[in-house]
Amino acid sequence: MDDLVGIILAAGEGVRMKSRTPKVLHRFCGKELLRYPVELLGKVGVDRIVVVVSRANQDAVQDLLGDSVEYAVQSSKTGTAGAVESAASLLRGESKQIVVLGGDAPLVSEESMQGLINGHVENAPLMSILSGIVQDSNGLGRINRDHGSQRAVMGIIEASDDLNRDGQPVEVNAGVYCFQADWLWENLARITPGKGPERYLTDLAALAVEQGENVAALPANDPAEVLGINNRVELANLEDIQRRRIREHWMLEGVTISDPSSVMIDTGVTLGQDTVLLPNTILLGNTSIGANCEIGPGSVVRDSSIGDDCRVTSSAMENAVMESGVDVGPFSHLRPGAYLESGVHIGNYVEVKESRFAAGAVMGHLGYIGDASIGAKVNVGAGTVTCNYDGKDKQRTIVEDGAFIGCDTMLVAPVTIGAGAITGAGAVVTKDVPSARLAVGVPAKIVER
Ligand code: UD1
Numbered sequence: 461m462d463d464l465v466g467i468i469l470a471a472g473e474g475v476r477m478k479s480r481t482p483k484v485l486h487r488f489c490g491k492e493l494l495r496y497p498v499e500l501l502g503k504v505g506v507d508r509i510v511v512v513v514s515r516a517n518q519d520a521v522q523d524l525l526g527d528s529v530e531y532a533v534q535s536s537k538t539g540t541a542g543a544v545e546s547a548a549s550l551l552r553g554e555s556k557q558i559v560v561l562g563g564d565a566p567l568v569s570e571e572s573m574q575g576l577i578n579g580h581v582e583n584a585p586l587m588s589i590l591s592g593i594v595q596d597s598n599g600l601g602r603i604n605r606d607h608g609s610q611r612a613v614m615g616i617i618e619a620s621d622d623l624n625r626d627g628q629p630v631e632v633n634a635g636v637y638c639f640q641a642d643w644l645w646e647n648l649a650r651i652t653p654g655k656g657p658e659r660y661l662t663d664l665a666a667l668a669v670e671q672g673e674n675v676a677a678l679p680a681n682d683p684a685e686v687l688g689i690n691n692r693v694e695l696a697n698l699e700d701i702q703r704r705r706i707r708e709h710w711m712l713e714g715v716t717i718s719d720p721s722s723v724m725i726d727t728g729v730t731l732g733q734d735t736v737l738l739p740n741t742i743l744l745g746n747t748s749i750g751a752n753c754e755i756g757p758g759s760v761v762r763d764s765s766i767g768d769d770c771r772v773t774s775s776a777m778e779n780a781v782m783e784s785g786v787d788v789g790p791f792s793h794l795r796p797g798a799y800l801e802s803g804v805h806i807g808n809y810v811e812v813k814e815s816r817f818a819a820g821a822v823m824g825h826l827g828y829i830g831d832a833s834i835g836a837k838v839n840v841g842a843g844t845v846t847c848n849y850d851g852k853d854k855q856r857t858i859v860e861d862g863a864f865i866g867c868d869t870m871l872v873a874p875v876t877i878g879a880g881a882i883t884g885a886g887a888v889v890t891k892d893v894p895s896a897r898l899a900v901g902v903p904a905k906i907v908e909r
């Protein structure tokens with residue numbers, strides 16, 4: 461028997477999102493909402509997790525999480541109590557304690573979760589609740605405490621049943637619980653529906669109190685942790701909080717961010733020491749940036765890897781790689797498969813796709829390089845274009861080390877420019893140019909140099 465297993469509730473319809481995408485698959489700082497509770501449970505050492513899904517989102521959720529977790533299907537709209545109940549056949553008799561949390565509250569911290577688990581048996585043998593004190597209960601369930609000196613928890617009052625609100629700060633339920641497992645499985649069936657067909661898991665608090673046991677509500681380290689996402693306004697507000705935390709984390713790690721509120725860094729991004737992020741810079745997905753770089757202003761980097769000492773000025777890159785000492789921009793675009801070795805310089809208005817620039821190659825201005833391999837120390841003149849598409853297929857261009865491509869050269873692929881060869885300004889190169897030779901004209905001919 462496990463000490464502790466986890467249940468993540470993700471079967472709600474998420475109606476308030478008004479979306480075709482299931483709520484828990486909406487992205488939050490670059491990662492699907494549902495990944496947050498799964499990773500959180502992993503961090504506190506819960507390795508058996510059941511995710512409760514609906515028939516409607518089952519496939520999408522399984523595509524996301526695969527067999528890293530188990531699944532239970534909640535087949536009708538029976539509320540959070542019904543959701544937990546649908547995991548009974550998998551988990552009944554399998555553990556001593558159970559943590560339950562929603563799939564829509566990504567700010568819950570590892571510290572608070574660990575605190576809840578650690579304090580659970582000691583403070584309340586049957587049920588512990590993570591809570592937080594907020595100004596506005598915003599639809600969250602309120603922790604009802606008695607007026608005695610102990611301020612004992614009496615139950616949880618759902619917002620829809622909560623008539624007596626007086627504008628005072630209020631302690632609310634984060635939707636994160638720790639239960640004694642046997643008690644949970646025995647008592648779920650005692651919960652009756654509220655106003656609608658839904659049965660509230662939160663009714664278990666009053667039930668435990670009726671049975672003469674203590675229920676604990678432990679305030680989270682940061683009250684923001686209790687906030688959940690039910691609509692897109694909450695999605696934006698919580699993302700704002702998390703984005704600020706991410707920026708502060710990186711600033712404390714030695715990254716300079718000027719005008720922080722204009723900079724967006726996804727949760728999977730890593731940054732090196734003394735890197736500077738200039739205003740309006742957006743770093744997305746699985747991006748890593750080394751030390752001593754200057755990114756921005758106005759750069760957008762997605763799923764890319766950038767080494768040390770690089771500069772990306774007002775440029776966009778996606779699925780691209782830069783080794784160290786590379787500089788790009790302003791106004792250039794590195795598309796998927798662009799790979800720039802050390803010391804490459806790409807200036808303005810250059811697009812690179814599925815191409816490798818070897819060490820020290822230079823392309824200062826205007827042009828398109830696609831499906832190409834550019835050798836070391838090649839100089840690509842302004843206006844150069846790889847004519848890589850013949851209307852049916854993509855063709856490759858190879859420019860060997862030390863070649864010099866004159867301004868406005870059209871490289872009609874497939875074509876190879878040999879090492880040290882030169883093309884004249886305006887050349888339309890349709891045939892291979894041997895090493896060290898000169899090609900000029902339209903179509904280009906090899907001439908003496
Ligand atoms: C719930 C709590 C509320 C708490 C809040 C914290 C109940 C009755 N209320 O309210 O006290 O303050 O969370 O965010 O539990 N779900 C299912 N099946 C269902 C219904 C919901 O799996 O039939 C899942 C949802 O996908 C969601 C979670 O349970 O991940 C919470 O459901 P939601 O409808 O968002 O509850 P709240 O109204 O936010």
Ligand code: CA
Binds near residue numbers: 564688
């Ligand atoms: Ca919710």
